[in-house]
Amino acid sequence: xxxxxxxxxxxxxxxxxxxxxxxxxxxxxxxxxxxxxxxxxxxxxxxxxxxxxxxxxxxxxxxxxxxxxxxxxxxxxxxxxxxxxxxxxxxxxxxxxxxxxxxxxxxxxxxxxxxxxxxxxxxxxxxxxxxxxxxxxxxxxxxxxxxxxxxxxxxxxxxxxxxxxxxxxxxxxxxxxxxxxxxxxxxxxxxxxxxxxxxxxxxxxxxxxxxxxxxxxxxxxxxxxxxxxxxxxxxxxxxxxxxxxxxxxxxxxxxxxxx
Amino acid sequence: xxxxxxxxxxxxxxxxxxxxxxxxxxxxxxxxxxxxxxxxxxxxxxxxxxxxxxxxxxxxxxxxxxxxxxxxxxxxxxxxxxxxxxxxxxxxxxxxxxxxxxxxxxxxxxxxxxxxxxxxxxxxxxxxxxxxxxxxxxxxxxxxxxxxxxxxxxxxxxxxxxxxxxxxxxxxxxxxxxxxxxxxxxxxxxxxxxxxxxxxxxxxxxxxxxxxxxxxxxxxxxxxxxxxxxxxxxxxxxxxxxxxxxxxxxxxxxxxxxxxxxxxxxxxxxxxxxxxxxxxxxxxxxxxxxxxxxxxxxxxxxxxxxxxxxxxxx
Numbered sequence: 001x002x003x004x005x006x007x008x009x010x011x012x013x014x015x016x017x018x019x020x021x022x023x024x025x026x027x028x029x030x031x032x033x034x035x036x037x038x039x040x041x042x043x044x045x046x047x048x049x050x051x052x053x054x055x056x057x058x059x060x061x062x063x064x065x066x067x068x069x070x071x072x073x074x075x076x077x078x079x080x081x082x083x084x085x086x087x088x089x090x091x092x093x094x095x096x097x098x099x100x101x102x103x104x105x106x107x108x109x110x111x112x113x114x115x116x117x118x119x120x121x122x123x124x125x126x127x128x129x130x131x132x133x134x135x136x137x138x139x140x141x142x143x144x145x146x147x148x149x150x151x152x153x154x155x156x157x158x159x160x161x162x163x164x165x166x167x168x169x170x171x172x173x174x175x176x177x178x179x180x181x182x183x184x185x186x187x188x189x190x191x192x193x194x195x196x197x198x199x200x201x202x203x204x205x206x207x208x209x210x211x212x213x214x215x216x217x218x219x220x221x222x223x224x225x226x227x228x229x230x231x232x233x234x235x236x237x238x239x240x241x242x243x244x245x246x247x248x249x250x251x252x253x254x255x256x257x258x259x
Numbered sequence: 260x261x262x263x264x265x266x267x268x269x270x271x272x273x274x275x276x277x278x279x280x281x282x283x284x285x286x287x288x289x290x291x292x293x294x295x296x297x298x299x300x301x302x303x304x305x306x307x308x309x310x311x312x313x314x315x316x317x318x319x320x321x322x323x324x325x326x327x328x329x330x331x332x333x334x335x336x337x338x339x340x341x342x343x344x345x346x347x348x349x350x351x352x353x354x355x356x357x358x359x360x361x362x363x364x365x366x367x368x369x370x371x372x373x374x375x376x377x378x379x380x381x382x383x384x385x386x387x388x389x390x391x392x393x394x395x396x397x398x399x400x401x402x403x404x405x406x407x408x409x410x411x412x413x414x415x416x417x418x419x420x421x422x423x424x425x426x427x428x429x430x431x432x433x434x435x436x437x438x439x440x441x442x443x444x445x446x447x448x449x450x451x452x453x454x455x456x457x458x459x460x461x462x463x464x465x466x467x468x469x470x471x472x473x474x475x476x477x478x479x480x481x482x483x484x485x486x487x488x489x490x491x492x493x494x495x496x497x498x499x500x501x502x503x504x505x506x507x508x509x510x511x512x513x514x515x516x517x518x519x520x521x522x523x524x525x526x527x528x529x530x531x532x533x534x535x536x537x538x539x540x541x542x543x544x545x546x547x548x549x550x551x552x553x554x555x556x557x558x559x560x561x562x563x564x565x566x567x568x569x570x571x572x573x
Contacts, residue, residue: 056459058363085462095453099475099569108471109461146569159457166461 003069003169003200004029005050010064011229012045012054019045021229023064025219032196034211034238035204037221037253042230043204044092046221047172050202051087052080068169085113088163092175094155096147096162103143105158106130109166125165133161134191153184160191164199171195173203177210189214208254212242220250302546308536309543316536318507328544330507332551334519337511338424338499339492342431347485350436354443355469370444377437385501388430389422393502396429397421400514411511418516422502425513430498435488442487446480447473479563486559493523493552500524522548 005027012020020042027033035043048054049062052073066073073083088109096105106126110117117125126143130136135157139150147158156176163171173192177185192201192214205211211218218241220234234241234250245251314322321327353373357366397420404417450473458468474481505520505528520528522544533541 051460053456053460056456081462081464083462084460089460091453091456091460093453095451095457097454097457097471097475099478101569108458112461112463112467148569162457162461 005170005200005202006065006067007046007050008065008067010046010049010062010066012042012049012062013060014057015059017227018229020049020221021231023232025232025235027200027202027217029200030196030198031216032192032201032203032214034215034218035202035221036206036208036211036218037230037233038223039206040226040230041221041223043219043221044174045230047174047202047204048089050170050172051089052083053089055080085109085166086168087170087172088166088168090156090159090163090171090173090176093179094152094159096150096155096158098146098148100147101144102139102147102150102158105147106161106165108162113166129161129165130158132164132195133157134187134194135161151184153180153187156180156184156188157191160188160195164195168199170200170202173201175204175206178206185210208242212238218242220245220247220253222249222253299549302542302549305539306543306546308539312536312540316540321507324540324543327507327540328522328547330509330519331522331525331544332547333509334424334505335493335521335523335548335551337519338428338431338521339489341425341428341513342435342492343485343489345428345432346435346439346488347481349432350439350484350488351443351481353436353440354447355473357440357444358447359465359469359473370441373437373440376433377441381434381495381497382501384430384434385498388426388498388502392429393421393423393426395421396426400425404514412513414512415515417514420516422504422518423514423516424503424510424518427499427502427518428513430502431492431495434495434498435491438491439484439488442484443477443481446477446484449480450476475569482559482563486556489555490552493521493548493555495521496523496527500527 007026008024010020010023011018023046035047037043045054050066050073052062054060054062062074064074068086072078096102097108100108103122103126106129107117107122110125127136127140130139135154138154139145139158142149147155150158156179160171160176177188180188189210192203195201196216203211203214215238218236218238219232220241221230222233223230234245234247236245241250242254245254251257309324312324317323317327353369357369357373361369397418400421400423401417403413404415407413408415454472454476455468458471463471499521500523503518503520503524504516505525506517507525508517508519510517510519526541526545530538530541
């Protein structure tokens with residue numbers, strides 16, 4: 001179920017503006033990879049190129065290759081809709097559909113593929129996904145209540161349940177804890193640790209403690225200045241990045257000397 | 260002594276600007292209530308003689324006010340309903356095209372044209388209905404009656420002029436289209452990008468994204484827009500009065516030369532020659548129109564509030 005991601009010479013543009021330049025990296029299956037770096041360095045942009053969400057923004061496009069188990073996401077004839085069904089995403093701010101119940105939120109993605117589903121299967125999948133997101137015990141009595149009635153941390157776990165319900169190969173997380181309190185953050189970090197057994201996870205974070213806690217590998221991005229493209233500076237095991245980085249700017253960043 | 264100084268420091272200073280503004284808003288708010296009350300009282304007081312009118316005050320065959328107003332109320336609701344059935348899907352389609360499908364330049368131009376449509380006076384629509392639409396549609400009506408006459412709504416005999424309740428409904432639909440489109444478009448544009456991206460990231464196509472995020476989010480707005488359109492359709496006078504030659508009956512058939520008319524059109528046609536209690540009767544039909552509009556709006560409010568927890572407002 002989990003798959004290897006290979007990015008080769010990737011450039012991401014917003015219109016004429018080059019936001020990310022020349023990124024190449026390989027992400028191993030069943031691992032957690034953290035993208036860190038100062039604001040505007042293109043880490044979220046890069047993340048969104050991995051499930052073709054980048055091009056949703058008008059004028060945005062990508063050059064280069066992203067291979068998932070050898071299949072180029074940007075090859076001719078590849079349908080971005082099908083790519084996104086394999087590569088799930090969790091956003092910075094919790095975004096359950098406010099017009100749907102908790103259960104409908106969990107099943108939203110599944111119903112796109114498979115509209116006819118018996119009530120029993122639907123209930124089983126709801127429970128499995130909510131258990132997978134450590135939310136089952138908190139919401140099992142109000143599955144028909146509105147998703148927007150949950151707390152922020154619960155909403156974010158609901159979004160994770162929604163993402164894993166479609167059984168994707170990869171899960172992308174764009175600063176999933178930045179709008180949450182420390183307790184909810186801890187709950188999500190524990191969840192990431194458990195989910196690693198089944199999924200390839202890529203997480204963007206501003207919180208370096210979080211990167212060091214949850215990730216196996218860390219990629220550090222930086223920009224030379226405003227209006228310059230973001231580049232991959234260093235990509236290595238998380239312990240190496242935080243203890244003995246080979247590039248000076250990485251060391252400056254992780255030790256808090258800038259950014 | 261010190262307490263006195265402190266009290267002075269904490270006392271609210273009444274600034275002139277604040278007072279003027281606060282008074283102005285209170286006056287404006289009260290004014291709308293006063294106007295509404297004045298209209299309602301006027302209508303009600305003037306209507307009382309109509310409710311007490313004897314059969315001689317009405318046309319032959321009509322025994323009291325309720326028998327008089329019922330076909331008119333039916334015609335009003337029927338034509339407005341037909342107009343909305345035609346206008347709402349088209350308006351939502353246009354609004355979605357402008358907000359989510361069209362390139363930016365096209366959508367701006369199209370939005371402008373829709374707004375222009377709202378600026379056309381209703382008398383022009385009436386002339387267009389008589390002069391262009393009715394003759395154009397008449398052959399189509401003939402065919403429809405010929406082939407589908409077994410279906411009660413399309414039963415014959417077909418109107419020779421094309422000036423039927425169906426033509427009126429089309430004219431009304433065109434008239435209410437701009438307001439419904441404009442409001443729906445605004446609501447659709449307000450859909451949070453977060454929710455649209457949530458749908459897309461799950462692998463939704465653009466249409467699936469619209470059904471998952473945009474339409475549910477815009478539901479209350481669409482209902483409000485439809486109600487504003489309905490208000491216009493219910494009260495529309497000129498276009499209906501010009502196109503229809505009325506017969507005061509409840510007739511469901513859409514394509515015959517016998518057509519129910521609406522309250523507003525009936526008032527406009529008969530008021531110049533009305534006298535005595537006849538004026539009161541017409542005013543009383545106006546009161547009924549007022550009540551119908553109010554009831555429809557309250558129904559819409561109820562529908563919107565029923566699923567408030569799922570509205571996305573919280």
